[in-house]
Amino acid sequence: MSARLDPAVWPLTARVDDGLLSVGGVRVDDLAREFGTPAYVLDEDDFRTRCRAWRGAFDGGDVYYAGKSFLCLAVVRWLAEEGLSLDVCSGGELAVARAAGFPADRLIFHGNNKSVAELEAALDFGVARVAVDSFEEIDRLGRVAAAVRRRQRVLLRVTPGVEAHTHEYVSTGQEDQKFGFSLASGAALKAVSRVLATPSLALAGVHAHIGSQIFDTAGYGLALHRMVGLLRAVRDAHGVELAELDLGGGLGIAYTSQDAPLAVAEAATRLRVLLDKECSEVSLPVPRLAVEPGRAISGPTTVTLYEVGTVKHLPGLRTYVSVDGGMSDNIRPALYGARYTAALVSRHSDAAQQVVTVVGKHCESGDVVVHDVALPADLRPGDLVAVPASGAYHRSMANNYNHVPRPPVVAVRDGTARVIVRRETLEDLLRLDVEP
């Protein structure tokens, strides 16, 4: 691998010395020896630096880290220390926040089908906000809150009719998706009335999440414009000025050098200017702005370390490099056709580069780790290969297909490595089986 690492793709502290990668001051050959492969190597400084950048950019607002992108006790503690808030969307994610002692007044609870048990757990913990997603849920949460004599603050999840598809937006009248209340159909305004008429609920504001891996502010701008329109309609219909506007997550990251993500400070400035303008045009007080970055914080912090097991040349067709993980530790290529890059990180090579496909060890031909990536032609068993930008939706979507144990997450910082999620063992895999 070359000594140059694209800083947009690799973690903050990644360095290469004579072909050998280190992250957080720890060499990957040492990591492989101590913790085995595959392993997720997480740059703690990078994670904390991104938390601070988001907090600084949305100063005076709220930054909810989207826990679904990657959550564990250590991450929850970092978020608490860095002053971030947290978005959870299941009883399980809530339990992690609770176990780590995260302040409940910095939590929002999302999801389109929260169970009564989940809502009860959320209220028992005292979550600051619940994003309500359906008429049934307004009534359900209303009953759960009334039963414990609470007035629960809620945000209304709205479908603003803006859908982001990475580089393009689809703006539709009939929003065909399972989440939220449609703005165009009038369901959102009806839901506002329903919440306002529920004594055990307090309507704090409105929420929209337009998609993921977004590279500009155009879609957010359109959503913002429509949401301010809703705030205005709420004022006109009910005389109520809602205090919070949550624009969700979705800011994109660089998986390869082809991707050009927007800097968070720039995105924040554009959105603030737009919000001020839109609100002043309709004489509304500017609501408190909230955002929910997941991928943009956790994604770039992590590289997955794999060991090469076989190299198969199919003359005239392709070279397959098999590594010791695959779709169990990264389902995204199979699920979304996601594109990545990879590099040889355990030694220097003078060999010419050749385009290969890096594949996993699972019993599916769609088990691809990286499509068409240039790697040295002398790649051989025992080499370590790293895939950057693997911190979001990798470990959190990891699975046990083929009874492959899930890899550990090793946090590195200042020359020290620390396991924050341990590797699964074969005993773990057998633990749920009941003897016949």
Ligand SMILES: *Cc1c(COP(=O)(O)O)cnc(C)c1O
């Ligand atoms: C998934 C999701 C996010 C985070 O999305 P990213 O693309 O990881 O930033 C934020 N808010 C909600 C409601 C989501 O569903």
